[in-house]
Amino acid sequence: MKDKRAGELNNLEGFDNLDLISTTANWNKFNAVATLGLIHRGDESNALNLLDTYLRKGEPDQFGYLQGGALYAYGLIHINHSNPDVIAYFCEQLELATTASVRHGACLGFGVAALGTCNEKAYKQLYQALYRDDAVVGEAAGTAMGLVMAASLDKRAFDEMVQYISNTDHDKIQRGLRTGLALLAYGRMEEVEPWVTKLLKAKSNDVLRQTAVCMLAMAYAGSGKAEVVRRLLAKVAADPNPDVKRFAVIAVGFVLSKLVF
Structure with a gap:
């Protein structure tokens, strides 16, 4: 070889x-x-x-x-x-x-x-x-x-x-x-929350809700915050748009990155 x-x-x-x-x-x-x-x-x-x-x-x-x-x-x-x-x-x-x-x-x-x-x-x-x-x-x-x-x-x-x-x-x-x-939003954690809340309220614009989820992923990347993971999983379960669901699943991985189980 x-x-x-x-x-x-x-x-x-x-x-x-x-x-x-x-x-x-x-x-x-x-x-x-x-x-x-x-x-x-x-x-x-x-x-x-x-x-x-x-x-x-x-x-x-x-x-x-x-x-x-x-x-x-x-x-x-x-x-x-x-x-x-x-x-x-x-x-x-x-x-x-x-x-x-x-x-x-x-x-x-x-x-x-x-x-x-x-x-x-x-x-x-x-x-x-x-x-x-x-x-x-x-x-x-x-x-x-x-x-x-x-x-x-x-x-x-x-x-x-x-x-x-x-x-x-x-x-x-x-x-x-x-x-x-x-x-x-990278690394800004709780500071991003007002912005995310605003985007998640865009019920008629799927891209803005996708953006909110992606912002959460970057803001809390590597933090391991259980509450953020819970919120993202709720989007996976409840959002009607498949792309929002997909980005929420990916975002969970970002939040939980660097953790050792």
């Missing part, structure tokens, strides 16, 4: 990322390039050189999947280590982007680079991208807004994101905002 494993590893020697990416198509191109951000995470001084092939020179890619993936990778390399130059770079890329896939990658990259910084410039730029009301761009922008404002329980962000969920007909954008709103 060891000899077989060694042979497999030897076959990978000299493997060029370009070989793999050249065989992929569309969003697979995006994902393949984006993984380079995880491989090279922290190599900030060399980030643009590492991604240069996909950002500037690569094979013709009229829909921008390579460039979008590279922008996401650039953000992952700088995850939670953004500086004014990185913020300015992503603002410029969002302004210059001409396709939805490039904007999608720029939003996600922006979000992870500015994770938890509550950077006003980043939030405003992502908010503008959200208001393009494009499903692909809006999904990423909604998530990224939550990444930038993670754990902040920022009331303005909460109100704006909830309002957009209510106004848009794009389910992808609603999903992105649902994730973003959950991130606002």
